[in-house]
Amino acid sequence: MADVKKIATRESYGNALKELGAEHEDLIVFDADLAGATKTGIFKKAYPDRHFNCGIAEADMIVAAAGASTMGLVPFASSFAMFTAGRGYEQIRNSIGYPHLNVKIGATHGGISVGEDGASHQCCEDFALMRAIPGMVVMSPADDVEAKAMVRAAYEYVGPVYIRFGRAAVPVIHDETFKFQMGKGEVLKDGTDVAIIANGLMVAEALEAGKTLKELGISARIINMATIKPLDEELVLRAAADCGRIITCEEHSIIGGLGEAVCSLLSEKYPTPVRRIGVNDEFGHSGPAGALLKQFGLSAEHIVEVAKNFCGK
Numbered sequence: 001m002a003d004v005k006k007i008a009t010r011e012s013y014g015n016a017l018k019e020l021g022a023e024h025e026d027l028i029v030f031d032a033d034l035a036g037a038t039k040t041g042i043f044k045k046a047y048p049d050r051h052f053n054c055g056i057a058e059a060d061m062i063v064a065a066a067g068a069s070t071m072g073l074v075p076f077a078s079s080f081a082m083f084t085a086g087r088g089y090e091q092i093r094n095s096i097g098y099p100h101l102n103v104k105i106g107a108t109h110g111g112i113s114v115g116e117d118g119a120s121h122q123c124c125e126d127f128a129l130m131r132a133i134p135g136m137v138v139m140s141p142a143d144d145v146e147a148k149a150m151v152r153a154a155y156e157y158v159g160p161v162y163i164r165f166g167r168a169a170v171p172v173i174h175d176e177t178f179k180f181q182m183g184k185g186e187v188l189k190d191g192t193d194v195a196i197i198a199n200g201l202m203v204a205e206a207l208e209a210g211k212t213l214k215e216l217g218i219s220a221r222i223i224n225m226a227t228i229k230p231l232d233e234e235l236v237l238r239a240a241a242d243c244g245r246i247i248t249c250e251e252h253s254i255i256g257g258l259g260e261a262v263c264s265l266l267s268e269k270y271p272t273p274v275r276r277i278g279v280n281d282e283f284g285h286s287g288p289a290g291a292l293l294k295q296f297g298l299s300a301e302h303i304v305e306v307a308k309n310f311c312g313k
Contacts, residue, residue, distance in 0.1 A: 004171040007144040008166060010037070011039050013106050019148070022046075027076070028050045028052065029077075030052050031054065032056060034078070037108065058083045061079065062091035062095060063095050078107070085105075085123060085162070104155065108167065110251070111166065112124065112279060112289070116286050116288070119283040127164070127258065131256065137182065139163045139227050141165070142174075150163060173204060183230045185224060189207065191222070198222070216313055231262070247277060248275075250278045254279065262274060
């Protein structure tokens, strides 16, 4: 994919906020002293009076955003995934989730691809934490186009939303005709032998794996499941019925994320063999993002090996 344009979805987040800010004066942004890294600084430059730096006090930021939402404003609260979902969990649960307030949480730097920042910053538990909060929408875009559309959809939705954005640049796989629907997955490539359901940066890896699998005689259906909660149950069940095998791929722990959501659904409604690709029950460590992703099996090559074994090839 060397010739494919690559953009980090955190950049998309900042650009989307700026675009929406021009259209909606009620949109405000909170940050926890990381506007440069989260890219909310793009919004701050355009609308300095609507950007609030809460300092390194993520819990306070969440509560401030909750309060602002009760005044008819639409706040986006932003920091690294580890600091929003992790450090701010209690406040998200009790001050946003419990009263079901209209706050959007933009969490950047999720997953192993944070790289050299190491285990303390590599949040691979955020999907699990946010999925457990009643009424919370949880999403992770695959590329720049989907990320910007997702931010717009989050603004238009009335209720709490958690979106994870990445640090690393990822291939742009959608064109500008793409229409995002919250709670709906999309089939990027049809197939009948195995369905590969992915989100975030793993979507591009799944597409790359699909090319190799085709050469090996394995027909893979590639599905982008950007909304983890609510899950597109109809699409998952159809894939299970058509393909008979499911592989889930996520830059998150295999505990509590996309893979577990898919398995829970299938175990109740359509028992189907599943293989989960993600971070196993372990912490990450420092290193170059690309090397870490390969080491932890978050790569097209690993998806191919799992699919080959799964399909008996």
